[in-house]
């Protein structure tokens with residue numbers, strides 16, 4: 686088990702040197718549905734999209750990452766993954782809170798994430814952070830058939846008053862706090 690030291694992580698944009706570790710975590714987490722290197726690069730190169738990787742202070746290899754899409758008024762958390770060995774130590778909570786805090790300096794007021802209804806862990810996670818939910822139907826464009834899967838959109842209006850689980854992050858120096 687990697688000890689997360691209270692969930693504190695350093696974040697930086699995905700670099701070439703981190704990609705192999707990110708791919709390992711991705712494959713371990715999503716198996717056949719894992720993104721490959723080309724998909725990560727393609728996503729990262731699209732406008733308003735970004736992959737950020739997180740490091741525990743003592744480590745040189747990333748333990749987590751998240752993919753974001755920033756539109757004018759919203760931030761969508763496209764993917765958020767914490768390495769298996771580091772889960773349940775508050776890292777996921779910190780990643781989401783960093784996104785939310787960064788939004789306070791902008792006109793973006795809704796954070797959201799679409800999670801497959803079969804991903805119980807992902808759903809529990811966003812629920813625990815005070816996100817509201819609604820069912821959405823997503824067409825599977827990769828399938829030849831008319832597959833429609835039920836997913837759950839988790840969303841939260843970002844105000845200056847945070848959900849109490851992540852309140853402590855909001856009290857940090859907001860001026861210098863950037864995701």
Ligand SMILES: CC(C)(COP(=O)(O)OP(=O)(O)OC[C@H]1O[C@@H](n2cnc3c(N)ncnc32)[C@H](O)[C@@H]1OP(=O)(O)O)[C@@H](O)C(=O)NCCC(=O)NCCS
Nearest residue numbers: 764765766767772773774775776777778806807809810813
């Ligand atoms: C979802 C995920 C990012 C959470 O990261 P994490 O660092 O473990 O999250 P935290 O430690 O901050 O936990 C926050 C809350 O999530 C919930 N949670 C975390 N692990 C859980 C588990 N195994 N079972 C049920 N709830 C769980 C709990 O409510 C927890 O709050 P608590 O500690 O007060 O009980 C991580 O489990 C993960 O990478 N999962 C696989 C990828 C994934 O499904 N991502 C979401 C869709 S892209």
